[in-house]
Amino acid sequence: MASEGTLTLENVKAEDHRLPTDVKPVHYDLTIRTDLESCQFAGAATINLQIIEDTSSIVFNVLNLNIINASVVAYSTGWDVSDYSGDSLDVRIDVESERGIIDLPIILTAGHNVILKLGYEAEISGAPLIGYHRSAWQQDGKTKYYAVTRFQPIAARRAFPCWDEPLLKATYTVTMIHRKDTVALSNMDVEFEAPYIADQAQPNDGYFSKLFSRLAGGTTSDSSGMKITRFTKSPPMSTYLVAFANGPFSYIESSYTSPISGKVRPLRVYATPDLIHQAQFALDVTKAVMPRYERTFDIEYPLPKLDTIAASDYDAGALENWGLIIGRLNALLLDPENPDAYSTKTVAYVQTHEIAHQWFGNITTMAWWDTLYLNEGFATLMGSSTMLDQVFPEWKMNSYMVSEELNRAFDLDAKRSSHPIEVAIEDPKMLHQIFDMLAYAKAAAVLRMLSYYLGEDVFLKGVSTYLKSRLFKNGVTEDLWAGITSVTGIDVATIMDPWIKKTGFPVITVVESKDGISLRQGRFLESGSPDAEENETIWTIPLSLLTVSSDGIPHIDNRIVLDKWQNFIELDTTKPYKLNAGTVSFYRVLYPKARLLDIAKLAAQGITPFTPEDRIGLLSDALALAKAGLTETSLVLDLVDIFRNESEFYVWSSITSTLDAILDTWWEDQSIVDLVNKFRREIFGPMVKKLGYESTKDEPLDIKELRTLVISNAADANEESVVKELTIRFAKFLETGDDSHIPADLLKPTYITAARHGGSLEYDALKRIAENPATPSRETFAIWGLGAFTSGNAIEKTIDYALTEAKINKMQIYFVGLHDNFFARRLLAKKFEDKYDEVARRLEGTFNLQYLVQSAFIGLDTKTDYDHTQAFFKDKDTSSYKLMLNQTLDGILTKAEWNVRSTEDLRSWLASKNFAG
The missing domain is CATH 2.60.40.1730 (tricorn interacting facor f3 domain)
Structure with missing residues (x-):
């Protein structure tokens, strides 16, 4: 529904999917x-x-x-x-x-x-x-x-x-x-x-x-x-x-003192008695962020208490019920004796996200589901960046925002089947579908962009004004813009409406001359150039232009914008410069090849004007542009090669995502898989030797994550020494029943590697862990392991269990593990088709079916796969997952076209390197 000012019951349009307003x-x-x-x-x-x-x-x-x-x-x-x-x-x-x-x-x-x-x-x-x-x-x-x-x-x-x-x-x-x-x-x-x-x-x-x-x-x-x-x-x-x-239920409790009123409010986390000892970290996070939210928005939490329940069977990661948050065990519980970095960050993010909703959604609620982003976009921005950065600055959540949330948003919004953030709801069956990366990650990304453009303090003050104007009421997009405009004096609606109410995002093409750069914007599509009717939006783009003076001092202009199809900016192109400094704006950049390589080489130096977020953005842009056929795939690998001495976890995470995307597209071309794995062994093998397998108690969390990442990638690439180390550790666990010699951060790669190189003994052991886990994270990692076997019998057994016996809220975890296993992909799609009617009946009315559809088919990679999948769903009732089905089909077609276009370029680059591994 289009919104004009604050929505009230009196001006709601009567529609079939809405109740009468009498x-x-x-x-x-x-x-x-x-x-x-x-x-x-x-x-x-x-x-x-x-x-x-x-x-x-x-x-x-x-x-x-x-x-x-x-x-x-x-x-x-x-x-x-x-x-x-x-x-x-x-x-x-x-x-x-x-x-x-x-x-x-x-x-x-x-x-x-x-x-x-x-x-x-x-x-x-x-x-x-x-x-x-x-x-x-x-x-x-x-x-x-x-x-x-x-x-x-x-x-x-x-x-x-x-x-x-x-x-x-x-x-x-x-x-x-x-x-x-x-x-x-x-x-x-x-x-x-x-x-x-x-x-x-x-x-x-x-x-x-x-x-x-x-x-x-x-x-x-x-x-x-x-x-x-x-x-x-x-x-x-x-x-x-x-x-x-x-x-x-049992509970543990704490409290916090309101910085606004001085009132002391009790905080409790509930779980069954056998699990309550794993709830302390969620409680600690709650105590840390509650007063920070009050100070940030100058609005006191209005309820007399805040409780949280960790539930074993739950359909969402967590839900922000006012005063009573409820979520899954693996989203809220953490082993206090041996916490792993992945679960630590998951619990902190989930709880901070749900607490953000106590303001964004609960105090002030969107008027209708078309503006869901007013809830989820803000909770994502606050939860994954602003608040956690205050509580855990060493976690570098700004890099997380770019590496994870921004790229999730880019990936979905680059598809033809994308939709605006503010999306019309024409059928209640659409509601589950709009809880996607556009409402969460894209909304967070464009709000973050606005925050950088205006300045964070001013932005947050405007958001506070919006919340105060709609206390205990409902709000629409125009209310948010009015609140920020009242503080800034800037016509925020004109700037932001295309980002919120139009589909897609821009790519800026850079043409250099000696006097400056010509910039041209147009919609970016992962499948290539948009048609004329798809390329009608002119975005107001905060450019965040970084230039370097003659004495080497960098300067960032956050206020300059591109608000027309094209423009010319005067600058000295003999000196370094970069658009989207810090990757704070929601657009991609197509540089001349030589300029991109120059920026990357300078960004890889020890002393550089460019941040880790810049390096993440360069990798992400290069991969997306190659996928769309706007640049060569070999150029993407050039950047990976340039960044191979990187030290930051989130840059390494982006390197991993880049190589994963290539493997995900060429997974059925064994010669290319072998060459990519040689490259992976060459860059990840030395990192394993440098970091080792054991962590210290006081080691920074990002180092623990980096160790897990490089060991996982080396094992996936069949680095012999790493595979041997992990399988020996799992064998010792099989022999003794004691897994204390497996660091918590290495449980996932150990389980998966043992499965990939194991048989029935390993399968039965992982099944026992999944059915009776000591911690929620062990259950998740064991399920992923059950999807990693290479033998046909083991794969079929896991798929059958996932489709017919697994709990509803565990099915997606099984599917993720199976999708990641190249040996399982085609059988997963086939079995899902065979069991579709039964699964669809079982999952009716839930969020889950759309995610299973995506996981079952998104791994496929040929035009034949695209045609077959489209035909399979032609006579199905897809009304509850149509958006995600179309996105999945787009993904299959994009991979098919990328494969045809770039195979020889990719093979040539890999063959020319003569990797040692």
């Missing part, structure tokens, strides 16, 4: 009775409604709930003088639109108030992992369950009847009835707890006591062993942020 929820009083033995729950919802327009019906969202009774009480004014009361009303359920409809014998007139009461019951299911669902854990060798919620984007309707749209904020009072030996949690703090006595005055005035007793299987007085927990009333919030949980 009523508006004001307050929900929810009572949830949970029985973890039968995995059933019953609910009572008392909803205060305002009548906005005359209507004789009430329409709300509901799905998979058995509505037992319904009643409506209408009031003339306020909430005290009733003029209508209708009990036992019929509720018509439209399953297709996921709506409940109550037809009334009267007309409810605008300005009146209504109380709607609904009683219902449902299963606490284990599949799909949305709504109010169960999560499993092992206690004394038995499988036990607890229950958590996962409502984003439109699954609150699976747990209570509601108006399930972000614009329709309301306050909530949640009451939970549960077994005495369990813990109940919700968004707010506990108001009171007491034994539950049926038929006594309780929330909802005992109206649903008979309903609640159904779960106990007895009379209305059968309430032994139950207790009631009532939570305080919440501020206004959207349905997808409501949360509750019930289980045998």
Whole structure:
């Protein structure tokens, strides 16, 4: 939906996929009775409604709930003088639109108030992992369950009847009835707890006591062993942020002091008792970033507490429910005795990201899902850069932002099948699809670009102004630009709207003369030059031009822009210069070949005006331009060769990504794979000898990551000494059952190398680890290992398990490992096709199916593969993953064309080097 100023209920356009706007929820009083033995729950919802327009019906969202009774009480004014009361009303359920409809014998007139009461019951299911669902854990060798919620984007309707749209904020009072030996949690703090006595005055005035007793299987007085927990009333919030949980949780706690009010707020992390000892790092990160967010935006966290739950079965990495973050074990838990760098950074990033949402999304919420980036773009920028850079400056998160987030955004947005950041939602089935790298990484990248252009302090002050203007309300893009403009006096909308509301991004072509450089912008596509209709956008591009004076002093101009098709900039081209200094802007640069090599050579020197982010950007641009046919692939390898003495982890990560992209395209050409692996052994082998296999306790995290990276690459390239070392370590583990001699940071390459060079003993061992892991990271690494075997039987066994037996939230982990295994790719695609109908039914309504589609097919690399994949999906209902399917097809075609175009160039460069390995 196009946005013009702040969106309100009164100016929402009535559309088929939106609820009628004739009523508006004001307050929900929810009572949830949970029985973890039968995995059933019953609910009572008392909803205060305002009548906005005359209507004789009430329409709300509901799905998979058995509505037992319904009643409506209408009031003339306020909430005290009733003029209508209708009990036992019929509720018509439209399953297709996921709506409940109550037809009334009267007309409810605008300005009146209504109380709607609904009683219902449902299963606490284990599949799909949305709504109010169960999560499993092992206690004394038995499988036990607890229950958590996962409502984003439109699954609150699976747990209570509601108006399930972000614009329709309301306050909530949640009451939970549960077994005495369990813990109940919700968004707010506990108001009171007491034994539950049926038929006594309780929330909802005992109206649903008979309903609640159904779960106990007895009379209305059968309430032994139950207790009631009532939570305080919440501020206004959207349905997808409501949360509750019930289980045998343990917790650790801390607190922080608000720098704004001085108020002390409790912080807790919950998990099952067997895992709670791994929650300390997430708690420490929470304590570190909470006051920093308050200071940065000059807005105090408004809730009385912040809890986090680590759940074993969860459909998202984590979800930012206000006051009750819930996430996967591998996203929130960390082995305190032997933490690995990968998991350390994952936990820190996930928790910081979700805490950012307490401001971006929870205090101020996007008005509709078309501006999801107002939540996710800011949370990504804050979580992956701004806040973690303050807490862990040694982690060099700015380099991470360029190496990881920026390049993820570039990769997706370079496809013809990309879409604008602010994307029209024409079908609710699109909602899962827009949680992609455009809403997260591209949005973060262009916001970061704006921050550099304006200056970070000014940018953040403008963002604070935006948040304050929409406290406890909803916002749209124009509100954000208005807030920043009010601080800067700059017409931010004119600059930023093309980046947010148009598809794609530019490449700037540089033509040099002795007097300066001519710059021409045009849309970049990984498949080559865009058609005329695809190349209509003129972006205002902050150039961030670095020049070097005659005395060698660098200067960066962050305010100069290219806001027309082409322009000429005067400068001395006999001296070094570089566009996009620090890789802070969202565009690629096509230099003359000689200039690119000159910049790279200077950037590789010990003393240089160029940063690690510059080197990452040069590699990334060169690879993308080669893929698109705008430069030679051999030039990409020239840059890798120039940077082979690099010391920074994230530059090495980009070198690895570059070589991986080449292998990913030529993986079926064994002669080229062998030559690339020789090159890899030559550059990574010496690094392994330099870094060794053991780390020290106080070693910087980036050195640990670098060691893991180079050992992994050397092993993947069959460096004999590295393969021998890792397989010996795994063999010792097989013999003793003790893995303490395998450093935590080497578990992943050890498992994968043992699998690649192993057989049934290694397979069975990795299967045992995956099924009963000591830590969440071991489970993930073992699953990747199970996908790395080279024998057909082992590969088929893993694929079959992934498709039919793996937990829903683990399937994607299996697919990633299998996709990375060249021996498994074609069988994975074939098996997925064979099992498609079964898998699609199992994953209906979740985020997961689209990621499986991508992982199963994105490894393919010929025009025949493209045609076959397109034909396979032609008669399938792809409405829930159409965007990602089209992106996957684009990726296959791009690789096919790159392969045809550049094979001889690539082979010639590799053959000319006469590598020793």
